[in-house]
Amino acid sequence: MNRKFLKFEIDLDFVLIAVTTSLKDYRICYLINRYLHFNFIKATDLSVDIYQASAPVYFSIYTYNWEASETDFFFIANKGSDGYLIPEMKKADYFLMIKNYIDDADLEKIISALNRIPEIVAAVKIDPKKIKSRENLLF
Secondary structure (H helix, E strand, C coil): CCCCCCCCCCCCCEEEEEEEECCCHHHHHHHHHHHHCCCCEECCCEEECCCCCCCCEEECEEEEEECCCCEEEEEEECEECCEECCHHHCCCCEEEEEECCCCHHHHHHHHHHHHHCCCEEEEEEECHHHCCCHHHHCC
């Protein structure tokens, strides 16, 4: 009897930046909008089923789109209504997720601009493949 195994690999086609700050989500989005000339807009909270057989956990999320390159930006809170989006990264307060294409030079400009905002302690690029709970970032 031949056995065949189905190997499933999640396609993580986004860039992830961890942001550490003590500010509330609306305040840090205001500063990012001001310093980076973005236009983050509050969206309906992100609902994630972190715990099986339990109610979903809600996370604050803001969205922005670069129409010229069709790049989508999502600013997501790591701490939600009842837990963490990425529990192994509790020191990160927020994540900036960049979907679709972004040039490496543009990415470096964004990270350095984030680090120039005085209220941000650190903004660091994270490899999504090294995160254990990366399924929580798929939406």
